[in-house]
Amino acid sequence: MEEHLSDAVSELRQAIGEVNVIDAAAEIARRTRDISLWNRRGAAVVYPGSAQEVARVMQIASRHRLAVWPFSMGKNWGYGATMPYRDGALIMVLERLNRIIEVNQELAYAVIEPGVTQKQLNDHLKSANIPLWVDCTDSTPQGSIIGNALERGVGYTRYWDHFGHLCGLEVVLAGGEIIRTGGGPANSLTWNTYKWGTGPYIDGLFSQANFGIVTKAGIWLMPEPQAFNCFICELHDETRLSPLVDALRRLALDGILPANVHIVSDLLFTAQIMPYPYNLLEGGTYLSADARSKLRDRLRIAPWTVTGGLYGTRVQVRAMRRAVSAALRAFGNVRFIDDRKLRFLDRMTAIWNRTRNFPLLPDLFARLSNSSLEKAQAIPHVYPILKGIPGEYIVRFAYFKSRGPRPVSDVDPARDGAGMLWVAALSPLTGKHTGRLLELCEPIFHKHGFDLSLAFLMVNARSVMALMQIFFDKENAAEGQRALALYDEVIHATAKAGFPQYRTSVAFSDRIMEEAPELQRTLDAMRRAIDPYNLIAPGRYGVGLNNENSGIR
């Protein structure tokens, strides 16, 4: 294998340039780390610069039967980042494919490459004065738009469903062929405007899967609305979460909330604004109900905080505000924030900040605003994300249990040794189901010595994702072991109860298809037909797991 590999590396260097093929072990490790606890070693890291170079890499990989794991930017933190399912594969990072090929203002779409980041496209739109928004996640601005969409990431605006807003893909197949999805004539005028194309719609084969490497995609952009409001509702009575979920479903089904609503637990909110309150542990490994309640009081945050965006004409947004207020005021005070109010809040928190050293004043502010300074300071960071402007603030929650400092800029929890795993379970959007899910998960988290921290993110009007965080201190090996045991148990328990995974990690790939063996066989057969040596990300989401020549060792 080693010799085999060194031949391949030489050929790759010839094909795409010396500096774009990294095979020094330390460098590979540096470039493929995650905040998770899994360890997978790539054989080398390659950085092709174009679809043609991606094709050339695949041709070389085919000759050497070398598995290739493609990643756009590799910021899939907490799910495995740039790790392959098994050691020994080529890691392909597409960060050099970073061209914004077209922005069509009239038809509100862009055509981009997988190395284009959230920040890059947003900056481009802003600097060119194009009144279109690109929906972003609350993770790093350096994340890939296409990579996130193919992983079916979600954002905040009307265009929150990132995969749903891809339109027209260019894909490199295992043998190096380049295809364009959508069918139709070669000069199709609707490649980036009509998603289903002509004939079978196959884009889904490249999402949470491995049928090919996407090297270009159309993405729909949202016209800047005339009016925008962010709403916040705090649920102080935990027992009323279920009816709140039902109220949100009705708003969404009625088309009043055509955007994504997040229901954030107190602990996830805490993680966004401060390091883990180790001092409240009282000898345990997770916070008691009492300690958690004290923490909430100090920060003046509720057990659950609901946030969402309202987008439309001024008249529409006014109508939405009225409907949202009517539906949610029974659960808690509903506050609306617009640009003007945000500027005011900004000024207030700046003044408040300056009162830190004066007696009584900070406390007065807190009482008047029913907020803490920490909480008040979060809003100006969250608000822009709801307008498609990515920021580094929220993703800092990944540092929750880190003992070291939490950076203000250039945030990179993988580099900085932060520890967190995601478990994302899908549920029907009913209070009955979300209640059942919480009842199921909380004891499991506690059993393994962890706080249950999560957010419910609506993924459409009928479904919600329970995005759970397992926070751990990477320097605490025992905690790490417990985290992995918890991960395993909670994934199995939720699946057994009928809650599927919304998205999964490199560590669960071998089990994700466990209960759909006929489907897996069908996918494997189709994949074998176009990737006979099982080269592209073999085993990703369970696909190709059982195929031969797989590089799965």
Add this chain to the structure above:
Amino acid sequence: MEEHLSDAVSELRQAIGEVNVIDAAAEIARRTRDISLWNRRGAAVVYPGSAQEVARVMQIASRHRLAVWPFSMGKNWGYGATMPYRDGALIMVLERLNRIIEVNQELAYAVIEPGVTQKQLNDHLKSANIPLWVDCTDSTPQGSIIGNALERGVGYTRYWDHFGHLCGLEVVLAGGEIIRTGGGPANSLTWNTYKWGTGPYIDGLFSQANFGIVTKAGIWLMPEPQAFNCFICELHDETRLSPLVDALRRLALDGILPANVHIVSDLLFTAQIMPYPYNLLEGGTYLSADARSKLRDRLRIAPWTVTGGLYGTRVQVRAMRRAVSAALRAFGNVRFIDDRKLRFLDRMTAIWNRTRNFPLLPDLFARLSNSSLEKAQAIPHVYPILKGIPGEYIVRFAYFKSRGPRPVSDVDPARDGAGMLWVAALSPLTGKHTGRLLELCEPIFHKHGFDLSLAFLMVNARSVMALMQIFFDKENAAEGQRALALYDEVIHATAKAGFPQYRTSVAFSDRIMEEAPELQRTLDAMRRAIDPYNLIAPGRYGVGLNNENSGIR
């Protein structure tokens, strides 16, 4: 082949029952006719009654290497109805799979079989008093919901994108295996609420294609809105169509019109309300501009009529009305119709109808209402369709050139010998593009001696489908020949100019993938892996066209 077939027929009869396998030539012909001019002969017609029976049919077909063309209800009139791409296949009609398996009122979806018709599900919802609407097409109430969705048909309401609202499929593969799309645990709670599932999204392989036979599907239903309005805007100045299209795009992109808008040409509107005005032909085979203008004056219809639905809370619909008025009033008078107004119109046209034999009165009505009786009578038929209630009225336009009578009920243009072909071209939703498309197509229609009749149907905020009708008299063989020549030329000309087909017919299957050979090879390879004998609808939308054992002769 004949002996081979008779063996297969005996086995099929044993498997699914004598009466469910038809092989008498006259009966086959009766059950597989279309309004088009194409002729394809099936070998036999089979009617399985369950997914298990579909699987058994496939097992028998596999043994005999017999191609099987599945159809839900077979009402795909004008695209080939129940015709296979080539003679000699088994025609499989799924009308006996007609169970409504579940209606989930809380989460607003149903799980149905492919034989469930638009009328059946709507009747079920209404009779059970379930306040959910199922979006319908304006074709026959006897059409299959699943069949139309898999063909990517469109309707009128917020849920107009029928394929986009399928969620969770059960599929029988060529070898008789039954799979369920969506992955996840076997008892998944989100099978019918979360479309993308876990792992690759593969539902698109069963849409406008032939990777399997869908035997069950989840379909999202629209909660009955608090308020509904239909709007109508007549464009009298033909030269202003392009800016009107641009205005509609802006409304849709801004999220003001989250529903499907139809822009109907004078001639298609005419076809809905009366037989072809042969008397105006003046010796030609299509209407002169002058004759067409006279026809419009008599019927008081505009060159283009724009209709759409507004759905939401009362406040929302009021806001939509204001925005639609503001955007469209420069093009023509915008009228809004709600249930109350409809009842009034109904009463008025009833009275008007009774004045037919009185002097002057009908004319007075026409002048007062700026309408004709024919036109006024259409509205009460169109209006319910925008509320998801299917009707037989509109599809009668297929009888436009028929010399015989046009039925009022039990409408079946295929049975009655009506003649029409569809050409459906996709275009970006800009006035520039729709203008170019009209300029391209009109001379071709005229060259072959046909009127250009069409509707522009918005298929999303960025794309529109030009749905063109080639009306002909089936008893006029020369006109039939011209119709086919026109069909060929207009499809090629539009494709060459970059306008893809939104949906195509049995007659164009061999050319639809012409310009996407790499994509076709990829699809063929994947299909070969799960349908090695090329049995299911071989050649449909060009897929499997080049595979072996294809039954394509």
